[in-house]
Amino acid sequence: MKNDYQVQTLKAHVSLNVNNVENSIEFYQKLFGVEPAKIRAGYAKFDVQNPPLNLALNEASSEKRGALSQLGIQVASTEDVLATKSRWEEIGLLTRDEMQTNCCYALQDKTWVRDPDGNEWEVFVVLEDNLAEANPCECGNKLAEEKREEKIAAACCVSEPNPVSINRASEKSCC
Structure with a gap:
């Protein structure tokens, strides 16, 4: 399949449903070595430069969490x-x-x-x-x-x- 147009990709976006935003913030700060760019009730966003990633954490109950491999x-x-x-x-x-x-x-x-x-x-x-x-x-x-x-x-x-x-x-x- 030929792509006739060019798209400048800035970064991948991953949005995860988590049980506890505060616990997840602590983990992802360690994982990527950066502070969250935005924190709200039940929500956090990390704007990671290396690797380029927009990571959102959304607090949701376990029943609402979808299937994710890794x-x-x-x-x-x-x-x-x-x-x-x-x-x-x-x-x-x-x-x-x-x-x-x-x-x-x-x-x-x-x-x-x-x-x-x-x-x-x-x-x-x-x-x-x-x-x-x-x-x-x-x-x-x-x-x-x-x-x-x-x-x-x-x-x-x-x-x-x-x-x-x-x-x-x-x-x-x-x-």
Whole structure:
């Protein structure tokens, strides 16, 4: 399909329904390292420059929350994934790593965090794209096996319920 016109895209917009705006504000301040641009009763807006994102948080009951797989930020390198992971851990966010994982027909390195409402965010780099003959998503295999269901493409890019590693900034290993 040919696009005969040019659109200057400023940034993506994501609007999330959350159970508690105050808790979510605290999480997203840590996630993106910026203060909200606007706060109202039951509402907050973040105007994030890097990555370019207009993020709105709307307080809504759990019953009114829609289906959402996950949210992500694509970066240029594994070093960027690790730098973001380090920043998140330094400010107390729990991270889960998936390195050298096949997701959406691409080899990726990624790390995950979860917001107060259970929305999962990944920061990832595509190391090798278009793995045509590969399994579309190794990261969903464990979930499919646990449920004894056939894994489907829709399960792709969902973090594992039992992650490969959990990193807690405040915990030290004993040995």
